[in-house]
Amino acid sequence: MKILVVTNMYPRYMGGSFVHEQTRRMMGSGCEFKVIAPAAFYHGAIARNKWGSYSRIPASEIIDGVPVHHPRYFRLPGKWFHPLSCYTEYLGLKNAADAIIREFKPDIIHAHAATPAGFVGLLLKKKYGLPLICSLRGSDVNLYPGYGRLSLHMTRRVIAESDGLVSVCSALKDSANAIARAKSRIHVIYNGCDHDTFARRAEDRRSVREEFGIPGPAKVLVFVGSISGDKGIFELMASLRLINRGRAGIHLLIVGSGPEESALRSMAASSDLHANMHQTGDLPHKEIARVLSAADIFVLPSHHEGLPNAALEAMACALPVIATRAGGIPEAVEDGKSGILVRTRDAVSLANAIECLLMNDHLAAQMGNHGREIVKKKFTWQVNSEKIFDLYRELTDAK
Numbered sequence: 001m002k003i004l005v006v007t008n009m010y011p012r013y014m015g016g017s018f019v020h021e022q023t024r025r026m027m028g029s030g031c032e033f034k035v036i037a038p039a040a041f042y043h044g045a046i047a048r049n050k051w052g053s054y055s056r057i058p059a060s061e062i063i064d065g066v067p068v069h070h071p072r073y074f075r076l077p078g079k080w081f082h083p084l085s086c087y088t089e090y091l092g093l094k095n096a097a098d099a100i101i102r103e104f105k106p107d108i109i110h111a112h113a114a115t116p117a118g119f120v121g122l123l124l125k126k127k128y129g130l131p132l133i134c135s136l137r138g139s140d141v142n143l144y145p146g147y148g149r150l151s152l153h154m155t156r157r158v159i160a161e162s163d164g165l166v167s168v169c170s171a172l173k174d175s176a177n178a179i180a181r182a183k184s185r186i187h188v189i190y191n192g193c194d195h196d197t198f199a200r201r202a203e204d205r206r207s208v209r210e211e212f213g214i215p216g217p218a219k220v221l222v223f224v225g226s227i228s229g230d231k232g233i234f235e236l237m238a239s240l241r242l243i244n245r246g247r248a249g250i251h252l253l254i255v256g257s258g259p260e261e262s263a264l265r266s267m268a269a270s271s272d273l274h275a276n277m278h279q280t281g282d283l284p285h286k287e288i289a290r291v292l293s294a295a296d297i298f299v300l301p302s303h304h305e306g307l308p309n310a311a312l313e314a315m316a317c318a319l320p321v322i323a324t325r326a327g328g329i330p331e332a333v334e335d336g337k338s339g340i341l342v343r344t345r346d347a348v349s350l351a352n353a354i355e356c357l358l359m360n361d362h363l364a365a366q367m368g369n370h371g372r373e374i375v376k377k378k379f380t381w382q383v384n385s386e387k388i389f390d391l392y393r394e395l396t397d398a399k
Helices: 014-026 044-048 050-056 079-104 114-128 149-161 170-179 202-212 233-244 261-270 285-293 309-316 347-358 361-378 381-398
Strands: 002-007 032-036 039-041 060-063 066-069 072-074 108-112 132-136 164-167 186-188 219-224 250-255 277-281 297-300 321-324 339-342
Touching: 002 014, 002 079, 002 114, 014 032, 014 066, 014 381, 032 079, 072 079, 079 114, 079 149, 108 114, 108 381, 114 132, 114 149, 132 149, 132 170, 132 381, 149 170, 164 170, 164 381, 170 186, 202 250, 202 285, 219 233, 219 285, 219 309, 233 250, 233 261, 233 347, 250 285, 285 309, 297 309, 297 347, 309 321, 309 361, 321 347, 339 347, 347 361
Parallel strands: 002 032, 002 108, 032 066, 039 072, 108 132, 132 164, 164 186, 219 250, 219 297, 250 277, 297 321, 321 339
Antiparallel strands: 060 066
């Protein structure tokens, strides 16, 4: 089977590493892939800030044997431009897609995220008469439809007109069904996690702590994700302020970047937390495993989620997880067994949960070990690949 993958996050974003891992692992299972991963093109002052890094992405490359094409398209940052970027992206990749489809002759288009990639995939489906599978990731269902009527309309079309839909968790499937009636049933297929790469290592624990000047006996919390209000970063800082009134020496490692970085630093400075807060910025995916090894507790107080891969990786590293009951998190984290689940937007409950595990090393270790066993049994790339392959076969047989 020949599969054309359309995605905006391959593989330089954290989410893109999972798309790549799925694709790479299926290369030897009777599937051949080509990937179209459009790169945004910016002008003037926008191109001179961090957005300009996208312009340095090559036009094409081969990553672990997977051919990847990066046609350019114009967009502006910000949620209001999101639905329009679906059209500018299609215009930017149309010629490249024409040439690839003519030569490659794919059996299926597999888009990742309802918008923009899913909507672009829908336009390609209409033009070439190819079946479309769209994998729903999280924000594309929980967040982007709220960007305006056009964005909601596009999401509805992708859900209603895709030939196959994949959701990373049951909660996201329910959210998608509430937006539109799917053409066929939505398949819940959990992401895999490489529990060999993501495993706690004593040498990484020592080296990362030395790198950031964190004493060996200190308690370390780690957050991995976008530094944004939707990820609960403000509740996390508020909870640490409550805890630090009676407990000194807690350190916080933050992996990622985002729109609220300056606000985060201001909150840390005003709360005398800045000396114990350490930001790594965005890291290559495998480097995140080193940072997780340096921590004692993983914290993710998101307002909404699909099924966060960062939580799975923290569990694979035998870290207890403190998170909200958002989206599919309860499908991975067993409350009271592999972590503690709290209400969203509740800094007091978050602080109490953190304090509970800080005071009970035995419980924290027990939860961490149980979480690793959950990942090894339930969230494997082998199971993920087999289920995706079955869906591919179902669509090609029907065709």
